[in-house]
Amino acid sequence: EAGVAQSPRYKIIEKRQSVAFWCNPISGHATLYWYQQILGQGPKLLIQFQNNGVVDDSQLPKDRFSAERLKGVDSTLKIQPAKLEDSAVYLCASSFDRGRYEQYFGPGTRLTVT
Amino acid sequence: GENVEQHPSTLSVQEGDSAVIKCTYSDSASNYFPWYKQELGKRPQLIIDIRSNVGEKKDQRIAVTLNKTAKHFSLHITETQPEDSAVYFCAASKVRAGGTSYGKLTFGQGTILTVHP
Numbered sequence: 001e002a003g004v005a006q007s008p009r010y011k012i013i014e015k016r017q018s019v020a021f022w023c024n025p026i027s028g029h030a031t032l033y034w035y036q037q038i039l040g041q042g043p044k045l046l047i048q049f050q051n052n053g054v055v056d057d058s059q060l061p062k063d064r065f066s067a068e069r070l071k072g073v074d075s076t077l078k079i080q081p082a083k084l085e086d087s088a089v090y091l092c093a094s095s096f097d098r099g100r101y102e103q104y105f106g107p108g109t110r111l112t113v114t
Numbered sequence: 115g116e117n118v119e120q121h122p123s124t125l126s127v128q129e130g131d132s133a134v135i136k137c138t139y140s141d142s143a144s145n146y147f148p149w150y151k152q153e154l155g156k157r158p159q160l161i162i163d164i165r166s167n168v169g170e171k172k173d174q175r176i177a178v179t180l181n182k183t184a185k186h187f188s189l190h191i192t193e194t195q196p197e198d199s200a201v202y203f204c205a206a207s208k209v210r211a212g213g214t215s216y217g218k219l220t221f222g223q224g225t226i227l228t229v230h231p
Binding site for chain 2: 004033040041042043044045048056091101102103104105106107108
């Protein structure tokens with residue numbers, strides 16, 4: 001089975017610029033998550049989708065971050081405008097749900113804001 | 115919200131020794147506890163998980179134990195090998211009674227495990 005796909009793998013931008021990340025979950029996985037992992041820390045959930053609906057976005061900085069999953073499959077996370085503290089790895093994960101709890105992570109996008 | 119504390123932050127062992135990493139959680143409603151291994155520059159990989167209706171689970175050289183009363187769970191790696199060197203994260207989540215997940219994993223801070231040959 002193909003894993004979670006993410007692109008780009010690396011991105012360097014200047015502060016106040018915008019950036020977008022893309023994620024394609026494992027086929028058939030209804031739930032999709034975006035996590036932020038700052039260097040030396042564990043991943044922190046930004047937003048969770050169930051199909052194309054938002055389940056939890058309580059930790060998403062909504063003044064600058066947005067995410068969508070229009071057709072219930074792939075998803076896009078956007079930052080506009082970026083700040084220096086947004087430098088991190090952005091991980092996408094997916095899970096089958098319906099009694100299966102395992103979350104599978106993509107390779108991540110490493111964002112550097114200068 | 116849930117808070118997960120993980121110790122130690124670094125752990126150094128000799129090849130063949132055992133390694134133990136401990137986590138505590140704050141939300142007594144949490145009932146799903148996975149462990150992830152993350153090698154440098156790679157994605158987190160699920161290595162073992164446990165649900166709150168089970169006290170212990172084993173898979174070859176790794177095992178996880180859960181003490182719901184004390185709200186802590188531990189990862190045990192026996193006969194460590196250099197390829198076990200990585201960062202290990204514990205996490206906690208809540209699963210609905212119907213089997214679907216709240217999903218949100220709250221992670222510990224990570225343990226850097228180094229296995230010396």
